[in-house]
Amino acid sequence: MSLRDKRRVQSVKTRLRTTRNGVRDSLPSFPGVPYLYILPFYVLFALFMAFPVAYTFYLSFFRYHGRGSGYILEIDLFVVEAGVPRLSNLEFVGLANYQRLFGDALFLQSVENTIVVMLLQMPLMVLVSLLVALMLNAKFMQYSGYFRTAIALPVTANYVAYSAIFLVMFAENFGFINYMLGAAGLPTVPWRSDGFWAKASLAVALDWRWMGYNMLILFAGLQGIDRRLYEAAEIDGANRWEKFRYVTLPQLRPIMLFVIILSTIGSLQLFAEPMVITDGGPANQSITVVMYMYQEAFSRFNLGYASAITYALVVFVTILAYVQLKIGGE
Amino acid sequence: MSTTQSKDPLPVRFAVYIGLLVIVAITFVPLYWMIVAASLPQEEFFTLPPRLLPGTHFVENVQALEARFPYLRSVWNSVFVATVYTIISLFLCALAGFAFAKYEFAYREPLFYFILATLVLPVQIMVIPMYLLMAQLGLLDTHLALILPFLANPVGIFLMRQSMLSIPDSWLDAARIDGASEFQIFYRIALPAMKPMLAALAVILFISQWNMFLYPLVILESEELFTIPLAIERLTGHHRIYFDQIMAAATIAIIPMIVLFLWLQDHFVRGFTNSM
DSSP states (O other): HHHHHHHOOOHHHHHHHHHHHHHHHHOSSSSSSSHHHHHHHHHHIIIIIHHHHHHHHHTTTTTESSOEEEEEEOOOSSEEEETTEEEETTEEEETHHHHHHOOOOHHHHHHHHHHHHHHHHHHHHHHOOOOOHHHHTTOOOOOOHHHHHHHHGGGGHHHHHHHHHHHTTTOTOOOOHHHHHTTTTTOOOOTTHHHHHHHHHHHHHHHHHHHHHHHHHHHHHHHSHHHHHHHHHTTTTTOOHIIIIIIIHHHHHHHHHHHHHHHHHHHHOOOIIIIIIIOSSSSSTTOOHHHHHHHHHTSSOOOHHHHHHHHHHHHHHHHHHHHHHHHOOO | OOOTTTOOOOOHHHHHHHHHHHHHHHHHHHHHHHHHTTSSSSHHTTOHHHHHHHSSSSSHHHHHHHSOOOOHHHHHHHHHHHHHHHHHHHHHHHHHHHHHHHHTOOOHHHHHHHHHGGOOOOTTHHHHHHHHHHTTTTTTTSHHHHHGGGSHHHHHHHHHHHTTTTHHHHHHHHHHTTTEEEEEIIIIIIHHHHHHHHHHEEEEEHHHHHHHOOHHHHOOOOOOOOOOHHHHHHTTTTSSSHHHHHHHHHHEEEEEEHHHHHHHHHHEHHHHHHHH
16 A cells, blocks of 8 residues: 555544544534424425325225215225224225236236336446446546536436337327338338337336436446456456456446346336337237336226225235345345 | 556447437427327327327327316426425424434434434325325315425435535534524524535435326325326326327427436436435
């Protein structure tokens, strides 16, 4: 360790110590002040997070017998009758909603669609954004900032707005993409009439929207790798591939994992894109889990069943993230 | 820098720059196509080969769109809701972040980790009861219902706390000796010192509200209250789809964000990478 590095470590240590002491030392002139400052969060949390999370779970054990009259559902959270609160129009059905999930062809279809879109989209996106980040991180790179800005541009696009662009670009008969494919002598693609290609069109749109975002995160990770590790590898005679294999990849692993888990969670919650680009079609071939939940809750008013779908999704997301963490973190 | 730096051969450098230019081109094509399509008259839209240069009909397309749907009203609604939300939420996040960073109090750690734990909850889980709750509160079909539930943002509190740790206690103590109240210390000393972080967080909060779709779709009914995502979704959902008008709408929705992005680039990049 050089003298300069030692000094840097020393200065970081001092900073950490003063910060930690600082927190311990500062006392308000009135002891209730910090509680007052954090109170809004907990009030809002109780009302708009804790309650809904619990109530969705609760609803998933009921069947709703009321109607939706147009827009407003005829349901009260609680009805007080003779001083006793009871739920309106709700019949307790135990685990029936969850049992129904496994025999519901449309639900299973929506799960399959969601997973297929994810498998089509994520590997390509992670690979390309890693490649781009590596290129931007090359020693000789001179215009890294400009390239990063240009490539990250799609992150500004509103989900529905960019979906609308792809809706138009993927139009089968006069769409821009099919025209370009034809002009290049390639066969045109049935984006809207074929189940697989409908899912592929969602994957293309998602890759476009999120590639730059993941590139930024991976680039930040690459910048954080200690240059000395590469120098040491060079001294040991490592070639380009070996440096990538034995230095970059292991160092980048936590960030790769972060990107993959976030993309997984995002894919499983897909809603705006299938709604706008494919409208779930053809024949429900691209309907996603969240879309199905939305339809059950707000078109068919099966609130209990929709709640069960929601919880199935949450459990699914949690398990998948956990598995990825286990595999990736060893 | 080490002296043993190995030079990459020229073909490698060349290939890297070409590769990046290809990616940039792919990034730009949909945006360029959007602008072309938004500025063509309806009859030229369907010609083959498609036009590759922008036309001059953008204003006409916006007027035609406006005649069918109050779209500019939606743009205003989005700007209004996102701005109000950002300002209030920024204040609440900074307030809580300041308390967690600078005050010693009982149960501080568990209370803070609890906030972090709430990060994992997805919005879908809240949509149905939130609809029912808003109905009970008489807030269905109001902008307030879009703002209220998301004001306390766990990410925001976390980021504000992290950056407020760097405020020296001596500043706070000096202010107390000068007779400042606790709130004055927060408002006059902590907030101004946090400007870069506040800007980055403002970007995160604004974008999160700007992008919101599923929840407003459930809450809002009146077209004149629609935000941009709902308006565009409604435009694409008709039997007869007016592609040129949809592209004009998408252009209006995206261009301001791109300008903002280029202007506030550093904050944006910080904001995006922080928001996870």
